[in-house]
Amino acid sequence: MAISMYSASVPVFTRTLGQLAAWLDKAEAHAQAKKFDTSVYLAARLAPDMLPFTKQIQIACDAAKFGVARLAGVESPRFEDNETSFADLRERIRKTVAFVNSVPASAIDGTEDKDITVPRRDGNIVLKGEFYLKHYVQPNFYFHVTTAYALLRHNGVELGKGDFLGTLS
């Protein structure tokens, strides 16, 4: 029993990335109804020195991608961070989900005590797999996903908690 490293990572990320993709649909419908271009969302920020919407989605994807790749000890696909449209963002999410789903549970389970090297602005740090997942990857992932949600809400898109949590039954 107990929660496996796999079940606390891949399904957590794919579930929420699926919600994120659905928010893009609602954002697109809102833009159409209000007659503005979806590109308006891409540069939206909550503060002048916060990252814009596109970057929030890129980093949310990367949190999942690098988290899974580092735990499993596999190479992660390189994304160019060149998304300039909703279609590009959808593709970024799709590629991320495809990658994390390609990693077998056996490569992630058992990595609780594995040393994970995490590049940080001020140098590498080394964290144990379980700490890395629970106190770095998960909060970082939810941080950027929630900020993307907040940006859409701030720009008038009708989303609710159900859109964030997804299906519960």
Place this chain on the structure above:
Amino acid sequence: MAISMYSASVPVFTRTLGQLAAWLDKAEAHAQAKKFDTSVYLAARLAPDMLPFTKQIQIACDAAKFGVARLAGVESPRFEDNETSFADLRERIRKTVAFVNSVPASAIDGTEDKDITVPRRDGNIVLKGEFYLKHYVQPNFYFHVTTAYALLRHNGVELGKGDFLGTLS
């Protein structure tokens, strides 16, 4: 091995609630420097139909409180949702941390398959303990904590990712 239900709940919540309390200190310092009252933050919203700052903190605390109480099958302390100041919010966070820390690991470990009844606006739902923690409590907790962070950033408080993630070494 594997992640225990306790380690994926209580320490996750107390760690991040500790960061949240520290953001209040920075927000207070910012208000003093800019000569406005901290009560201005309390009513701040990112959208007219989103919940204000005070409510974000109340719900973040409740996500932790009810999550832990329902998994452990213990009564949770009743909070009146009557916070009207930063001092009140600090006390709410303190009481929440004290409660979740009062629940022994033995009461939460092993609840992976326990049926948890979750009251929702449209009626009760029943989720298994592990699903409830990973796909309901954790995302809901991070949602409200991140929204509180976003509200402070939106109002000029100088916070960074380090303030969100906390100490990593």
